[in-house]
Amino acid sequence: MGVAGPTDAGQSAPPTTEVLRVHGLVKRYGELTAVDGVSFTIQPGETFGLLGPNGAGKTTTISMIAGLIAADAGTVTVAGMGMGPSETAAKRHLGLVPQELAIYPDLTGRENLNFFGRLQGLNGKDLSRRTQEVLELIGLADRAGDLTKNYSGGMKRRLNIGIGLLHRPTLLILDEPTVGVDPQSRNSILEAVEALSSEGMAVLYTTHYMEEAERLCDRIAIIDEGSIQAEGTRDQLIKLTGGVDRINLHGSGNSTAAAAALRLVPGVQHVDGDGSALALTVHDGPSVLAGIVTGAANAGMSVTSVEITRPDLESVFLHLTGKALRD
Amino acid sequence: MRQLWIMTLKDLRQRVRDRSVFVFSLVVPLALMGVLSLVTGGFGSDDPGLEPVTVAASAANADQLATAVLDTMESQEVVDVTLNRMSADDARAAARSGAADVAIIIPDDFGSSLRSGSSPTVQVVQGDGAGLETDVLISVVVGVVDQLHAASVAAAAAGAAGLPPEAIAAIGNQAAARAPALTLKEGRASDEQLSFQGTLVAGQAGLFLMFTVGFGVLGLLAEREQGTLARLKSMPLGHGIIVASKAAVGYILGVAATGVLLVTGSLLFGVDFGSPLVVGVLVLSVVAAATSLTFIVARMVRTAEQANVAQSILAMVLGIAGGAFFPIQGSGFAQTLLDINPVGAFIRGLGISAGGGGLPEVGAPIAVMLVFAGACLVIARIIPDRGARA
Ligand SMILES: Nc1ncnc2c1ncn2[C@@H]1O[C@H](COP(=O)(O)OP(=O)(O)OP(=O)(O)O)[C@@H](O)[C@H]1O
Ligand SMILES: [Mg+2]
Numbered sequence: 030m031g032v033a034g035p036t037d038a039g040q041s042a043p044p045t046t047e048v049l050r051v052h053g054l055v056k057r058y059g060e061l062t063a064v065d066g067v068s069f070t071i072q073p074g075e076t077f078g079l080l081g082p083n084g085a086g087k088t089t090t091i092s093m094i095a096g097l098i099a100a101d102a103g104t105v106t107v108a109g110m111g112m113g114p115s116e117t118a119a120k121r122h123l124g125l126v127p128q129e130l131a132i133y134p135d136l137t138g139r140e141n142l143n144f145f146g147r148l149q150g151l152n153g154k155d156l157s158r159r160t161q162e163v164l165e166l167i168g169l170a171d172r173a174g175d176l177t178k179n180y181s182g183g184m185k186r187r188l189n190i191g192i193g194l195l196h197r198p199t200l201l202i203l204d205e206p207t208v209g210v211d212p213q214s215r216n217s218i219l220e221a222v223e224a225l226s227s228e229g230m231a232v233l234y235t236t237h238y239m240e241e242a243e244r245l246c247d248r249i250a251i252i253d254e255g256s257i258q259a260e261g262t263r264d265q266l267i268k269l270t271g272g273v274d275r276i277n278l279h280g281s282g283n284s285t286a287a288a289a290a291l292r293l294v295p296g297v298q299h300v301d302g303d304g305s306a307l308a309l310t311v312h313d314g315p316s317v318l319a320g321i322v323t324g325a326a327n328a329g330m331s332v333t334s335v336e337i338t339r340p341d342l343e344s345v346f347l348h349l350t351g352k353a354l355r356d
Numbered sequence: 357m358r359q360l361w362i363m364t365l366k367d368l369r370q371r372v373r374d375r376s377v378f379v380f381s382l383v384v385p386l387a388l389m390g391v392l393s394l395v396t397g398g399f400g401s402d403d404p405g406l407e408p409v410t411v412a413a414s415a416a417n418a419d420q421l422a423t424a425v426l427d428t429m430e431s432q433e434v435v436d437v438t439l440n441r442m443s444a445d446d447a448r449a450a451a452r453s454g455a456a457d458v459a460i461i462i463p464d465d466f467g468s469s470l471r472s473g474s475s476p477t478v479q480v481v482q483g484d485g486a487g488l489e490t491d492v493l494i495s496v497v498v499g500v501v502d503q504l505h506a507a508s509v510a511a512a513a514a515g516a517a518g519l520p521p522e523a524i525a526a527i528g529n530q531a532a533a534r535a536p537a538l539t540l541k542e543g544r545a546s547d548e549q550l551s552f553q554g555t556l557v558a559g560q561a562g563l564f565l566m567f568t569v570g571f572g573v574l575g576l577l578a579e580r581e582q583g584t585l586a587r588l589k590s591m592p593l594g595h596g597i598i599v600a601s602k603a604a605v606g607y608i609l610g611v612a613a614t615g616v617l618l619v620t621g622s623l624l625f626g627v628d629f630g631s632p633l634v635v636g637v638l639v640l641s642v643v644a645a646a647t648s649l650t651f652i653v654a655r656m657v658r659t660a661e662q663a664n665v666a667q668s669i670l671a672m673v674l675g676i677a678g679g680a681f682f683p684i685q686g687s688g689f690a691q692t693l694l695d696i697n698p699v700g701a702f703i704r705g706l707g708i709s710a711g712g713g714g715l716p717e718v719g720a721p722i723a724v725m726l727v728f729a730g731a732c733l734v735i736a737r738i739i740p741d742r743g744a745r746a
Contacts, residue, residue: 095590117592125590131583135370147362148591192587 047106048073048122048200048231049094054103056089063089065255066103071200071233076226078246079235080342082354086255087235088128091204094233095125108199121149124198126190128205128235134178138169138188141177142195149196159195166221167191183214190218194225201225202233207241219245239342239354251346258349263342270340270348273298274314276321277336278307283329290328294320314339359593363601364608367575371609381568381613382620385560389621392556392681408436409489412447412456421467421504425478426460428500435489451483458482458490460497470508475501550707554629555679557621558706561614562699563675565646568613570667572606573650577660599654603647610643630709634718638705641725645698648729651736674699698725 049071056064064086071077079087093100096112096119105112110119132141142160146152151159164170167187177185186206194201203222207215222245226232236242242249243263250260259266278287288302291309296317299310307325311317314337325332338344346354371377411429415422430437442450444461451459461479463469469476478501480494550558576599579585588598618639622629629635649670657663675681678699694700705721 092586097586097589114589115595117594120590120592123590125587127583127586127590129583129586131587133366133370133582133584135373136366140369144362144366145587145591148359148588148593150592 046073047071048108049233050106051094052104054090054093055101056093057101062255067257069250069257069260071231073231074229075247076232076234076245078242078249079252080239080242080249081252082237085252087252088204091202091235095123095202096120122199124193124196124201126193126203126206130185130189132177132185132188135176137174137176139173141188142192145192146195151196163191163195168217183210186210186214187218190221200231200233204235237354243342251349253350266342266345267340270344273310273312275338276309276311276314278325278332279305279334280330280332281305282331287325287328287330290324291321294324359597360601363597364604367601367605368608371571377571377609381564381609382616385564385617386620389556389560407489408438409458409493410438410456411493412450412459413439413441414444414447415462416464419467421470422462425462425497425500429493429496432496435492448481451481454483456483458493470504473508475505550710551627553625554627554710557618557625557627558703559680561617562678562702563671563680565610565614565642566667566671566674569606569610569643569646569650570663571609572602572647573654573663574660575605576602576654577663581660606647606650607643610646611639614639614643628710629706630712631714634709634715635706637715637722638702638709638718641722642698642702644729645725648732652732655736655739655741679703696724696728698728701725
């Protein structure tokens, strides 16, 4: 760390401390541009999320960042060093957890860890200590001697992650690590990522589950069709939707009069409605909810149910792309 | 280098655990040697399995020297001979029609011209049934005629009127005794030098070599299918380490399996392949050729299944063309193709070594195998990698 990247040459800014800088990445497959000008940076200790639906270009972006494939355009700098398929120096700083399982079924869990650890340059006591630590972190210490083909799906996933962080990389890249995992394993994976992050490891986390992005990530980039649609903290992204909550009222009585009355309630921005249902957009829903229900009742509408929807990354994605995040 | 070794060891451990390498590289070929040996000959004997031969011969009845030649041929112990004397024309016809395997026509002036110091021409006509057996007989005839000629020249120089009968008999016996040695020394096609059992052992070792070294490439495809190739590519590995380690695995398995097969085979079937050093160099060379061929396979296939099919085809084509089951001969271009086959070169080399040949004598087959290895590496670099995209 503290090594000046080539892009800093001649600038007055202090030497970069970025763990990762991605600039203008492009990857084409024939007619298809799978990744189209992606740029972002990750600071030390930061957990950065890449949130997007199937086929958005997450794995392709990661493959270029990890030096698996060459970019058609753009640059990747890891800890100040240029990355590409033959850049071994930059690769030393990376730990990759591929989307597809990448473990040997005919070796035991411990043998898998030892093998990859040796290739990363660990050996002797250092290797066996680190292997044991990781086995405990991923909860596989008691199954370490079993062939991994006899592991459950969740256990394989956890080992897949363990191998990526064995050598304490500066940047850990996780590509949809919880896909196809039961809720319990999923939770332990998320906890492990949180633990690593609190120890100061920088993490690049891709997912199409917005809950995971919200829970884990300091900053999130929303990616669709190969390009980043928006980037920021969760709150910054939510502000993009206007930061309003939606309230749906159902009931009977004079809904037209109620709609007119509610437009005058402070905090209410917009009221739509017909017949027995009214849809409102409001600023800070919880605080205005009581006034809305009484206002509707006073105007002659008896409310039978109320729904309040706070904006989340799903609504951000909908707002930005006009489609739902999940199909 | 450390990384190469780590990768190679990991693969070897997987292969040993997998056990299919033992089945394909040792059990199956050994079983096949046993079965083929039971079907075609006695177990454990070193009988070359030569067929009896019918010879149609024409010679002047009164010619003492011509009679000596035929007697010698009949009395040698390598091949069973049925000798029918007839006129020259009948003898030729018999060979052509297949009634005889070979016709030997000794000119009427054979004895007199030998005595006068000149070398008469003995005509040999091979029929369709000609093979190793007739080659042995012909070499006996050639040997005996040469020696009679040499002895006559010596006698003429000494002023004697002719060869005494005892000398003629002695020369005949000598030539007959030397017959098998002659066939071993000539260094021709392998089947003429290795015993039947030897061909069996060498042939099966050559045939299954392709399967064994193929485990290297299969390992590479397995990395791709298991997703571990992506992980390896994200690691700080030196250039070409991944492929090199797979080649090393194929090479090590190939050398080990071929070595074990030759040793076990020669113990089981009582075959002597000659100098261990020469055999060792032959094994190292043929495994190099087979391993580099797998690089081409690696470029052309995408799945383990395709690799298996490709390897089976290559093993069969190279093995059969190399003479793993029976000797094969061609002419012109076909023969050239057969000659550059590394399995064929390997079996030829073992034949030469079994016949007592040293390193200089096996130079040609070794050159064939090493050039083949080099050519495969070059080709593998040129052709595009079909599997890389997957
Ligand atoms: N090797 C390839 N050849 C051709 N097209 C490819 C290749 N790899 C990816 N693509 C295409 O590029 C696009 C982006 O794929 P990518 O795998 O990066 O998406 P993703 O965001 O990781 O999706 P998912 O959530 O399903 O994993 C897709 O349309 C995909 O079909
Ligand atoms: Mg993906």
